[in-house]
Amino acid sequence: MRDNTLKYLLVLPAVVVVFATAIWPLIEAARLSFTVGRLNRPGSLEQYLGWENYTWAFLEEPAFWNSVWVTAVYTVLTVGLTTILALGLALLLAPGGRLRSSAQTLLILPFAMSPALIGVSFRFMFNPEFGLFDAFFGVLIPPLADVSWLADPNLAFAVVVMADVWGWIPFLTLVLIGGLASVPRDTIEAAQVDGASGWRVFRDVTLPQLGPVLAVVIILKSIFSLKTFDQVFMLTNGGPGTATQTLSHYIYFNGMKYGQIGYSAAVAWLMVIPMIFLTYAYAKFVFRKD
């Protein structure tokens, strides 16, 4: 009995912290999403509207759909690119791979940088006056010398994607190196002896056994891609126009800039829905039995 009480007592602080910092804000945001919720209008935080904020987003706001589209494309591109590149690097760096050693240490560096810092540093690198990449491209491909990367909607989008991929590759590579290390070497060697080419060994034996780890990587990266904010904020601030405005940035803009707390809470809740599915899938893979 006393052990039992103690058990609950020990987890209590964690429960309290999670409730105060995650559950309560979620509930409060849900409540606000049904109110007029304007920061500059006293009392509007208790003035209930029903589903109007939601229908407004769906029916009256092209900017909402724009940010949904931006977020979707951004997520697909960053998840795809990061996973493929990280897998390639992991194959090179894993025990038995072609590269090894100090490269691994070097690799972790970008991940040690905060996303905001990555945003700032990429902005400088693409600066048309003194940017490193800009100079680089200028020398390699002269017609690109005068391109102002962040002023063109498509190029700006590409730069944001690039910055994100660059920042995430290291961590996912390390996760995948761990995953590769847990694929029994016997099975790979058996396939080599059985007559499989390098590519077939990878496709038939390595990849299927890496599946669960790969799933975790993809889900985890999807969660982070969906909620991308800092890099966009520092690099392009959603622009030019709304070309790089992700959902998070859209929520921030409506809530903080325009004071439409009720409306942005509603959009935030719309974003929670895919997140719940992803988190559930993630938990399922991470805590899977055997």
Next chain:
Amino acid sequence: MAEIKLNNLTKRWGEFVGVDSQSLHIKDREFLVLLGPSGCGKTTTMRMIAGLEDPTEGEVWIGDRMVNDDLPKDRDVAMVFQNYGLYPHMTIFENIAYPLRARGVAKSEINPRVEKAAEQVELTQFLDRKPKALSGGQRQRVALARAIVRTPKVFLMDEPLSNLDAKLRVTMRAELKHLSRELQVTTVYVTHDQIEAMTLADRVAVMKHGVIQQLGTPDEIYNDPANLFVAGFIGSPAMNLINGSVEGGEFVTTGGTRLVKLNTADRDKAILGVRADDMNVHGAGQGDIDVKIYAFENTGESTLLTVQWGRQRVIARGDRHLRKEQDDVVGISLDADHLYLFDPETEDRIRI
């Protein structure tokens, strides 16, 4: 079908020598066993034949081709791994079929061949299962089926029975022997178990510290060991090794007992080797020497007498109906035709 030649094959990791300039000629259709204690370089030798390990020096020949630069897939070998190396995400059928699929065998041919291989190792009813749902012995048979589904030039087997329990090991050993005689494919078989080596091999290569100590038929390595290591490693119970010297044509134990006449020059130090089976047990006073029993063991099919011999203990095998007690005195005689003499310094055999 092919012969295998290893020419001065060496594997080093930094300073450490795993396999030391090994030369070996394995004949076509031969079943060769690499036998030795754990860590002596058996697996490494086999992996170099398979192409899973690059030799530091030396050559591997399979048939009339030097295969050093060939990938494992191009060497036309099949291997059974110690931990089987089954593909956990594939069914048993897919596991066995994989060598065929990987080599682009026609689909119509795959089914009958997988079924035939499964039949040979009695796995037919498990083809739909995953390896996880099989017992150790069944997994071992899947690994075997995956090897025999093709007819490769060479079979390589790395301690395929070592993960099985004792009883299953005996059954599988007989199955392996039967299968190997049926298939007639050159086979290299690695084991640290001398019974497996004796029972399966056409020839055995006994290894120690990356060097082959003796290459010969099971008969030769058992009855004509080349040195002290082979003599001590082969046989159960191990050969009795008695310290002493040779004086005036007789072996004298360190305790001073004059044992047997030996037709060899005198030497200060010598080791006499005699197997338990070559020590005959008699009643007290009827052998060459009387000794006291230190321990008496009845194994059912025979009896083992550990006897105190001066300062040393030796083991003699007695008749299965013999019954003695600890501290009883018995007479022992040595079979003079089956004695071995070794130089304790070089550990080489001294021919007598």
